[in-house]
Amino acid sequence: MKTSELRARFLDYFAHRGHRVVASSSVVGPADDPTVMWTNAGMVQFKDLFLGKEKRDYTRAASSQKCLRAGGKHNDLDQVGFTARHHTFFEMLGNFSFGDYFKADAIRFAWELVTGPVEQGFLGLDPSRLWVTVFEGAEGIPADTEAEEMWAAAGVPRDRIMRFGKKDNFWQMGDTGPCGPCSEMHYDRGPQFPGDDLPNGEGDRVMEIWNLVFMQYERDAKGVLTPLPRPSIDTGMGLERVASILQGVDSNYEIDLFRPIFDAIWKRAKVDAGQRAETSNRTASQVIADHIRAATFMIFDGVVPSNEGRGYVLRKIIRRALRFGRKLGIEGRFFADLAPSVFVAMGDAYPELEGELNRIMKVLSREEGQFSLTLTTGLKQLESLDVSGGSIPGAEIFKLYDTFGFPVDLVEDWCRERGLVCDLEGFNDELRQQKAKSRAAMKVHDIRLGGDLGALADLRATVFQGYEATEGMGKILALFDAENRRVRELTGKGSVVLDHTPFYAQGGGQVGDTGLLKAEGATAEVTDCTAPAPRRHLHHVNVTGRPLREGETVLASVDAERRARIKAHHTATHLLHAALREVLGTHVKQAGSVVDADRLRFDFSHYAPLEPDQVAEIERLVNEQTLRAFRTTSQMMPIEDALAAGAMALFGEKYGDTVRVMTVPGFSRELCGGTHVDNTGEIGLVKIVSEGAVAAGVRRIEAVAGAAALHRLQEDEHVLQALARQANAPRENLGNVLHAKEARIQQLEKELKEARLKAAGSGGASEQVEEAGGRTLVTMAVEGIDGNALREMMDQVRTRHRSAVIALASKLAEDKLALLVSVSLDLQGGADAGALLKLMAPHVDGRGGGKKELAQGGGANPAGIPKAFEALRAALK
Structure with missing residues (x-):
């Protein structure tokens, strides 16, 4: 029985018994459940149903769920490839009851489906080879004699029913909550x-x-079990395991689902067919086969390789597969090319893969390219180590990691295969020492706290009042001169610390505020505001009039118009982030930002350039929010509650136990300490002005908002009007007119080349024929003919001069030319085209070469063509 038929039989069986067949959810754990990194079981997507937090229009369901176990509580990664049954990616068949049927029906369904006749749509397993286990009771929880009797009633012989303890036959969702x-x-x-x-x-x-x-009990914080009013059912059948039984094979990797993948692997591997079953080759191929399935579905569901979280797990899986590819003798890149085989194997169940294969392969190819050099260098270093003592010292592992960037988990794999001890404890000691040294070095070289600024830590924290106001009174706690020396009075340039301030200190990508500090007889222009120490705002000033004095009170006034423009750009950044995730996918994460009064710059994780229609849709979504004029909200809350509520933490930010959550209702929720508009309508228009790459896997968008956006649109309008006037066409036809002109230019250029070739073919005036050293020499200087056209001209000249040395020179620009030299076969005993061209090249500031019969080159000095021809004549005489 094919795996696809097994999957279909399972779902059909339960569909005919009143179950809603629910599509598989993503392999990525639910966004609103921070406790789950991956979907590791079929029940994950129904968790809130079991907990009573969610209601749906059905009470029984069945699914074939994509699962991943590669990190977190359930992590089978290290076993994958070495055993017959472990996988990072697998499918879990399951049927579920949410307070509907319970044990009797679940048991009856299971036994009937597994043992019923194949011709009636069941699986047909031999009952005499099946065992059933039940809970024997423990810690005051009674034995599940009820289930035991129900299994017997369903047809299971009593001698095939066994009792086991909590480890094997009791399940719980957590320390508290549903269990049974x-x-x-x-x-x-x-x-x-x-x-x-x-x-x-x-x-x-x-x-x-x-x-x-x-699920029949609820466990409270004291461990007391209370019967649930609506007990439920959650089952899980391993698709690959049952398929191996039905197909009569020894391993999950031998089922039909893996055959297209192995075919693709063996086409690339340098392993004879007779050696594929050898242990190390089999293990390596199984690792690769498992990992390409996992990586394909992870990327499909929005994960991209990175150095943290889910992206790091994906990176580990890809790099582990690449290392095992080397063991099979695979040279060059190969992993991305295996992704189509996953679709061949599983496209019947997951047809949506086909439309994403190109994107998946690009992500894999990019990661493979980045790691190939690291892998080659690291393995070479690893294999050169002295392992005669039976282990690799921690210091050597750290050197591989720190100097060569070689992943520690690959060192572990390498040691495991050779029976060597991997000194991870020593590695961790080395890592801790390096971090301690780095922290000490940072403390010594932190120029932000140079001079007397170390005293900031001894001052009381600045109270920031800028969320509510742009003006307020503040007492001067400290003054520093231009050299960061602490002073009692300040004139000229320096910095000021206040106990209360409305000035925002640079942070989270937002620039610092500017404005004025005023006291009687003294004014200080604030040119910037920073926080070199946490919650200590340093106002960078230029004092005019009398000096400012420590201890006096000043009126602090922020440039309100500038602040308003900054706020508009900052809230626009949040809207842009949300729109990017909606259009491109949830793999998009912020990778840096700059927000000031004139623009915003937003860096984000993404694997490919954005298409024009994607940019347009992102821009439309952002402006839809501004036009709706939603009132924004901010709220202080514990960070755990904020993350659980779906708030996004941003790149480069450090968060305390309590955080500020900025929300645009229904669209964006982020942790952010910056200043924002009260209503999205205050932003006005948002215009994206550029999009491009800044690093591998990181893109950058720049945009303008409000008055800056209006200015940009007016500039664009001016350019369009000027182009329309120049083209003598209405602006709506400008594209067609320019396209027609471009086509006309290309046609004229083509006709010009053809005319020049035709003139050359008839022996135009520029063709010079002479005798040099007893040989016929043909030289010709033309303009605007390059590449294949110049070769075609050479062919025409050779038809007229069967025995000759021919040199063609074409001026392509004031500082560019092309050269072509031909020597007929009968003259090659005394003349070499490649050598002749090299004699000519210096006269045109050029270079080139070729064979005896034909050579080509170029140069930067067309004015030297006559001298080049003269050098050719001299060489032939």
Whole structure:
């Protein structure tokens, strides 16, 4: 039975029994559940249903869920490839009841589906090879005798039902919350497999295939269990495991689902067919096959390689696969080319993969290219180490990591394969020492706290009043001169610390405020505001009039018009971030920003240039929010609550236990300490002015808002009007007119080249024929003919001069020319085209070369063409 048929039979069985077949959710864990990095089981997408937080229009469901176990609580990555059943990516078949049916129906469904006849749509497994386990009771929780009786009633012989403890047969969602006993179905694969002949024993002989969880209790903080009023069912059957049984193969990797992937791998691997089953080759190919499935679906669901979080897991998976590719002798890039085989294998169940293959392959190819040099250099260094002592010291691992950028997990794999000890404890010691040295060096060289600025830490924190006002009174706590020396009085340039201020200090990408500090008889222009120490605002000033004095009170006034423009750009940045995620995908994350009065700059993670229609849609979404004039809100809350509510943390920011959450209702929610508009209508228009790359996997958008956007549009309008006047056409036809003119220019250029070639073909006046050293020499200087056209001209000249040395020179620009030299076959004993061209090249500031019969080159001095021809004559005489 094919895997696709197994999947279909499972879903059809439950659909006919009143279950809603629900599509698989993303392999990425739910955005509103920070406790789950990946979807590691079928129940994850139904978690809120089980907890009673969500209601749907069905009470029973079935699914084939894409699952990933590669990081976090469930992490099978290190075992993948080395065993017959471990995967990072797999599919989990499951049926679920949300307070509808319970144990009796779940057990009856499971036994009927697994053992019923194949011709009636069931799976047809031999009942005599199946075992069932139930909970034996523990810690005051009674044995699940109810399930035991129900299994027997369904047709399971009593001697095939076994009891086990909490480790194997009790499930709980967490330390508190829903929990309950579970029943597992196990299949005896036969004595040909090593291991015990009973469930939960050693070896691969008896394999678990299906787990039925009976959620019947609620556990409180004291550990007390209370029966749930609406008990539920959550089951999980491993698709690949059951397929291996139905297809009679020894390993999950031998099922039909993997064959197209292995075919693609072996086409690239330099391993003879007879050696593919050898342990190291089999292991390497299984790692690659598993990892290309995982990487393909991770990228499809929006993950991109990075150095943190989910992106780091993806990067580890890709790089691990690349290393095992080297073990199979695969040269050059290969991993991205395997992605189409995943679609071949799984496209029937996931047809949406096809439309994303190009994007997936680009992401994989880029990551593969970045890592190939690191892998080559690191492996060479690793293999040169002295391992006669049976281990790799931590210092050597750290050197590989720190100097060569070689991942530690690949060192672990390398050691495991060779039975070597990997001194991770020593590595961690080295890493800690390096971090301590780095921190000390930063402290010594932190120029922000140069001079007497270290005293900032001893001052009380500045109270920022700028969210509510642009003006307020503040007491001078400290003064520093232009050299950062602390002074009692300040004239000229220096800096001021106030106890209260409305001035925003540069941070989070937003520039600092400017404005004035005023006291009787003294004025200080504030040119910037920074915070070199946390919550200590340093006002950079130029004092005129009498000196400012420590301890006196000043009126602090922010440039309100400038602040308004900054606020507009900052809120526009949040809107832009949300729009990018909506148009491009949730893999988009901020990678840096600059917000000032005249523009915004936003860097974000993305793998490819944006298409013009994508830029237009992003711009439309942002301006839709400004036109709707939504009132923004800000709220202080614990950071855990903010993240749980879906607020996004931004690049480069350091957050405390309590954070400020800025919200544009229904569109954007981010952690941000910057200043923002009270209403999106205050932003006015937002205009994107550029988009481009700044680093591998990082793009940059620049935009303007409000008055700056109006100025930009007016400039664009001026340019359009000027072009329309020049083209003598209405602006709406400008594109067509310019396109027609470009086509006409290209046609005229083509006709000009053809005319020149025709003139050359008839032996135009520029063709000079003479005798040199007993040979016929033909030289010709033309203009505007290059590349293939010049070669075509040479062919025409050679038809008229069968035995000759021919030299063509074409002026392409004031500082550019092309050269072509030909020597007929009968003259090659005494003349070499390549050597002749090299004699000519210095006279035109050029270079070139070729074979005896034909050579080509170019130069930067067309005025030297006559001298080049003269050098050719001299060489032939």
